Amino acid sequence: MAQKNPNLITLSSGEAFQPFRYSVGLYGSRFFAELKDNKRLMGVRCPGCRRVHVPPRPVCGPCYKRMEEWVEVGPLGTIATFTILRFAFIDPETGQKKPVPYGYGLIRLDGADTNFQHFLELPKDGKVAIGMRVRPVFEESRRGNLRDIKHFEIIED
Amino acid sequence: MAKRVAIVGSGQTNHMGSRPDVTGVELIHEAVAKALESAGLTRDDIDGVVIGNMDHFEGINGVELWSIDGNGGFMKPTIKLTTGGTTGSTLAIGGYHLVASGHFDRLLVIGWEKNSESDTTGAITTAFDPVWDRMVFAGAISGLALEATAYSQKYGVTGKDAARVVVRDRGNAVKNPHAHVRKEITVEEVLRSPMISDPLHFWDMCPRTDGACAVIFASEDVAEKISPKPAWVWATANRHLYSMAGDVEFGSLRSLELAAAEVYQKTGIKEPLKEIDVMELYTPYSYAGLSWIEALGLARPGEGAKLLWDGATDMGGELPINPSGGVISTNPIGATGLIRAAECALQISGQAGERQVPDVKVALSTGFGGCYWSDILMYGAKKP
Numbered sequence: 001m002a003q004k005n006p007n008l009i010t011l012s013s014g015e016a017f018q019p020f021r022y023s024v025g026l027y028g029s030r031f032f033a034e035l036k037d038n039k040r041l042m043g044v045r046c047p048g049c050r051r052v053h054v055p056p057r058p059v060c061g062p063c064y065k066r067m068e069e070w071v072e073v074g075p076l077g078t079i080a081t082f083t084i085l086r087f088a089f090i091d092p093e094t095g096q097k098k099p100v101p102y103g104y105g106l107i108r109l110d111g112a113d114t115n116f117q118h119f120l121e122l123p124k125d126g127k128v129a130i131g132m133r134v135r136p137v138f139e140e141s142r143r144g145n146l147r148d149i150k151h152f153e154i155i156e157d
Numbered sequence: 158m159a160k161r162v163a164i165v166g167s168g169q170t171n172h173m174g175s176r177p178d179v180t181g182v183e184l185i186h187e188a189v190a191k192a193l194e195s196a197g198l199t200r201d202d203i204d205g206v207v208i209g210n211m212d213h214f215e216g217i218n219g220v221e222l223w224s225i226d227g228n229g230g231f232m233k234p235t236i237k238l239t240t241g242g243t244t245g246s247t248l249a250i251g252g253y254h255l256v257a258s259g260h261f262d263r264l265l266v267i268g269w270e271k272n273s274e275s276d277t278t279g280a281i282t283t284a285f286d287p288v289w290d291r292m293v294f295a296g297a298i299s300g301l302a303l304e305a306t307a308y309s310q311k312y313g314v315t316g317k318d319a320a321r322v323v324v325r326d327r328g329n330a331v332k333n334p335h336a337h338v339r340k341e342i343t344v345e346e347v348l349r350s351p352m353i354s355d356p357l358h359f360w361d362m363c364p365r366t367d368g369a370c371a372v373i374f375a376s377e378d379v380a381e382k383i384s385p386k387p388a389w390v391w392a393t394a395n396r397h398l399y400s401m402a403g404d405v406e407f408g409s410l411r412s413l414e415l416a417a418a419e420v421y422q423k424t425g426i427k428e429p430l431k432e433i434d435v436m437e438l439y440t441p442y443s444y445a446g447l448s449w450i451e452a453l454g455l456a457r458p459g460e461g462a463k464l465l466w467d468g469a470t471d472m473g474g475e476l477p478i479n480p481s482g483g484v485i486s487t488n489p490i491g492a493t494g495l496i497r498a499a500e501c502a503l504q505i506s507g508q509a510g511e512r513q514v515p516d517v518k519v520a521l522s523t524g525f526g527g528c529y530w531s532d533i534l535m536y537g538a539k540k541p
Contacts, residue, residue: 022287055401058436085299088296106403117294119293146292
């Protein structure tokens, strides 16, 4: 998007993309492969504190121990906390304005001890609260990234 | 053997929402010139420079390189420290350590930010994990809203309680000539302002400010020759939590609890509410002004609001908090934590003007940022 004010210096790559290539590591790769192929959510358990970490990663920060025990978590979970974004801002990932309002939450997937951040579908009555139960809504065609889950929706439980 | 260290001077710019009258270099120079003047020193007296801001903000990296003309670091040892929101308090802690090491006697420490030239929400978002965090994240506001939701539901704290924090800080800011937003506000005005990220209204949040702050740290060998009332640094502590927001336990600030326990242990403080005379807290949104004083041991969990409503933290109360007007009134991010240190030093030296708390002997400042990380510095009129 070119700036309209000619006095502003605008840094722009024109039509070009700016590709960054981030490794998700072997643990992240396994998580996304399971999500894409089997709609399964995976975590890893720390041999020290026994906490199950999602997203999975090789080292438990607090214990500093290597984690190798894989555990399936969810897909159902509980809202640990949430917010509803109401101000528009430019998404640095896309260069586009994020569509607002949108809800997002930290979701404690069943069997996990850390929270999983994702979009939260706002119910028609607008009522969202900590402790509500949620389930993921998967994309039909999945590509092996976080957007394979469209969002989490609140369910009766 | 570590040297004792004191703050012997400071300078702040005219903090505003936008300072198109100066470049970043000129803004930095404005603070440095005032700091040198306040200490009666010249650039030649300075042994080294530590400078920092929030990387990525102004679209220029490498502040230690391009600001040399204004920061006074020409042909001096100069390093950059940048740790996101905690940058200013990291600068103060780092500056303290460099002087305590005995390698520097008079160190110039500078924090700055020109938020008007930046896209802060976009930039903060890029500080978080590109794969797991960025998709939903919306900068500082959304992250703090998650914490506000958790804290308010855990203890039944209301938006009205939170607004009381804004009323106090913005009321104090009126008497601070450096403050950016200098207009009193009511609880009703806070609650009527637009909801930006539930449960945070527009006026629950700090502003974005252009500003710089410079602080001179001196070793015990020279401090008392420079300043008749140096503010001695008694202790510092900081704690880093997780790197991913999903790992954090929300509803209380564990990093601040642990950092507070450490500084109180180091300084022998048993009852912080009684023993500390003033606090300058890095509380960037309203609910933090309730929850984090609990983390600092001033009230039991869930009872911070009562302390606020009782007036204990107002000017004239048992422990005035944020006489400067705090972060809710002024927030040039890379300078914000360092301003807290400068304000504590002014309070101890008796140079805080209209915002002076009478007879300050012990002061405490904090910094906040990263993924719910906390810094604390404690200061005293007495040499430790």
